[in-house]
Amino acid sequence: MGFHYNIWNVVKKGVYLKCINCGKEFEPQPYLFKCPKCSSLLEVIVPEPHLDWEKLSGRKPGVWKYRELLPIREDIEPVSLGEGGTPLVPLKRVVLRDTGRDYRIYAKFEGANPTGSFKDRGMTVGITLAKYLGFKGVIVASTGNTSASAAAYAARAGLECLVVLPRGKVARGKLSQAILHGARIVEVEGSFDNALEYVMEKIFGSSEHSYYPLNSLNPWRLEGQKTIAYEIVDELGRVPDYVVVPVGNAGNISAIWKGFKELYMFGYIDKLPRMIGVQAEGASPLANMWENKGKKPLFVDKPETIATAIRIGKPINWMKAVRAVIESNGMFLKVSDEEIIEALRKIARYEGIGVEPASATAYAGFLKLVEKETISIDEIGVLVLTGHALKDPDTINSL
Ligand code: F0G
Numbered sequence: 129m130g131f132h133y134n135i136w137n138v139v140k141k142g143v144y145l146k147c148i149n150c151g152k153e154f155e156p157q158p159y160l161f162k163c164p165k166c167s168s169l170l171e172v173i174v175p176e177p178h179l180d181w182e183k184l185s186g187r188k189p190g191v192w193k194y195r196e197l198l199p200i201r202e203d204i205e206p207v208s209l210g211e212g213g214t215p216l217v218p219l220k221r222v223v224l225r226d227t228g229r230d231y232r233i234y235a236k237f238e239g240a241n242p243t244g245s246f247k248d249r250g251m252t253v254g255i256t257l258a259k260y261l262g263f264k265g266v267i268v269a270s271t272g273n274t275s276a277s278a279a280a281y282a283a284r285a286g287l288e289c290l291v292v293l294p295r296g297k298v299a300r301g302k303l304s305q306a307i308l309h310g311a312r313i314v315e316v317e318g319s320f321d322n323a324l325e326y327v328m329e330k331i332f333g334s335s336e337h338s339y340y341p342l343n344s345l346n347p348w349r350l351e352g353q354k355t356i357a358y359e360i361v362d363e364l365g366r367v368p369d370y371v372v373v374p375v376g377n378a379g380n381i382s383a384i385w386k387g388f389k390e391l392y393m394f395g396y397i398d399k400l401p402r403m404i405g406v407q408a409e410g411a412s413p414l415a416n417m418w419e420n421k422g423k424k425p426l427f428v429d430k431p432e433t434i435a436t437a438i439r440i441g442k443p444i445n446w447m448k449a450v451r452a453v454i455e456s457n458g459m460f461l462k463v464s465d466e467e468i469i470e471a472l473r474k475i476a477r478y479e480g481i482g483v484e485p486a487s488a489t490a491y492a493g494f495l496k497l498v499e500k501e502t503i504s505i506d507e508i509g510v511l512v513l514t515g516h517a518l519k520d521p522d523t524i525n526s527l
Contacts, residue, residue: 133158138260142175143199145347148448156199158261159337161345169448171386172199172347181396184362189213191249191355197390198253199351206256207285211248212355214240216363216510222478222491227498233509234368235475235490236360239483239516243305246353246380246514247277253352254342255281264338265289267330269323271376271437272302273515278342279309290339292316292323297436299484299520319431320377321442344379345444353380357387360510361397368401369507370458372497374489374514375405375414375449376438382448384512385456401510402458405449406493408433408468408486411440414449415462425450434465434523437486437515459502463492471495473527475513482517482524490514 135156145154149168154160156172163170177196187193191212195202215237223231238246255278258266265288268278275291275298282289291306295315306313316322324343331341342349361367367388373381381403391397407415411431417424428441443449453460463471465485472488475481490511497503517524 133261135261138201138204138257139199140174140201144173145170146173148451158257158340158348161341161347169345169445170347171448172351174199174351174390176394189359191252191352194355194358197358199348200253200256204256204260206252207259207281208252209242209248209280209284211241211252212359214238214359216360217479217481219475219479219511222474225478226474226495229505231498231503231505231509232507233494233511234364235479235481236356236510236512237481238356238512238514239487243273243277243280244301244516244519245273245277246356246512247273248281249355250344250349250352250383251277251281251342254346254349255285255287257348258340258342259285259287261340263287263340265340266342267327267339268292268342269320269327270298271320271439272298273437273519274343275311276302276305276309279306279311282311283309288312288339290314292326294319294323294439297439299436300522301519320440321431324444343444344377350379350383350386353383354387354390356380356512357384358391361388361391364508366508367397367399368510370402370404370497370503370509372404372406372490372493372509372511374435374438374486374512375407375460376411376440376443376486378405378414378443378445378449380512380514381405382445382452385452400456403452403456404458404493404497405453405460406489407460407462408435408438408489409462409464411438412462413441413443414446415460418453418460433468435468435485435489436520437484438489461493461496463489463496467492467495469527476517481513483513484515484517484519485523487513487515
């Protein structure tokens with residue numbers, strides 16, 4: 129490390145890292161992303177807060193409303209753009225039209241975040257950490273949204289931003305955002321998986337650690353994303369029966385599940401939802417594993433789908449996501465590009481909600497659940513609509 133930092137200047141007392149596989153615990157360290165003992169993923173453990181949930185109701189909505197449950201010290205001014213607090217809207221017309229029945233289903237519209245995707249929730253935490261630890265900049269591999277978000281939050285923090293993207297496979301809106309906010313862009317051949325390999329080699333193959341990696345392997349970033357669960361419970365006033373989440377690198381479904389589990393462990397809720405992960409057919413290592421009743425993902429070498437945000441063959445967080453789905457009694461599903469396009473068009477035309485293709489997998493996945501009869505009419509479901517339609521104008525224009 130070329131500079132000195134004190135993690136306790138940024139991270140709360142009592143926070144530690146824990147291996148999700150062997151359970152070994154570690155002091156917080158910004159560069160510890162895998163367990164030194166068994167190489168599995170790590171998660172951030174936040175101590176039980178002294179917090180009366182009712183007390184929160186007077187606070188402004190958003191990620192930092194839940195400060196007591198986040199790992200960042202409460203005397204730190206976060207790098208924020210007002211992320212979170214996104215609309216939770218009931219879907220009525222489209223559901224009645226498609227199923228002929230009144231399913232109780234809500235959309236959590238993450239496209240309403242400052243840069244148009246849920247990534248902002250993680251980035252406000254990740255960039256705050258990077259800034260106060262004194263890093264010169266941040267680096268991310270991305271299918272697009274992470275790069276747009278990292279670029280904006282880095283700009284706000286006065287940090288440099290380096291983004292590594294799969295050449296020719298990033299939707300135009302996202303690329304424009306990264307350029308607009310002044311990120312330096314490196315393009316690699318292949319898919320996101322190759323971009324992430326590039327970042328990992330650059331970080332771990334070098335002793336020069338001035339760019340902080342903020343991919344979802346970074347457990348601190350996922351802490352921000354867990355607030356999706358908090359907001360759902362806050363707004364519904366109860367726990368939904370199931371939550372449908374598009375899955376790419378598998379960080380978000382893991383983060384949302386962690387959020388629900390924390391609320392349960394701390395005694396704020398008394399049940400947990402089933403987590404349903406949806407992948408696109410041409411990039412479905414987890415859905416294929418599930419179909420084959422396997423225990424390990426069937427990695428895809430050349431993932432392909434119109435939903436470029438989740439065009440990922442080797443999800444780095446697969447172990448966390450599989451655990452979320454198994455523990456919650458949920459499932460993985462896959463949907464075809466045709467189903468994705470149909471779903472995107474329908475929620476736009478019948479509900480007024482414009483999403484990008486990856487997000488539409490949640491609605492396409494819901495229709496599959498209805499078809500499979502795995503949900504009942506009296507259950508409450510939430511679809512996490514991860515990104516805005518304006519992210520991918522070319523696909524929208526070609527409909
Ligand atoms: N939906 C959208 C719009 C996304 O951008 C992503 C991921 C996902 C769903 C899946 O989330 O990876 O946590 O399972 N986008 C990443 C990126 C990979 O680089 O922007 P995940």
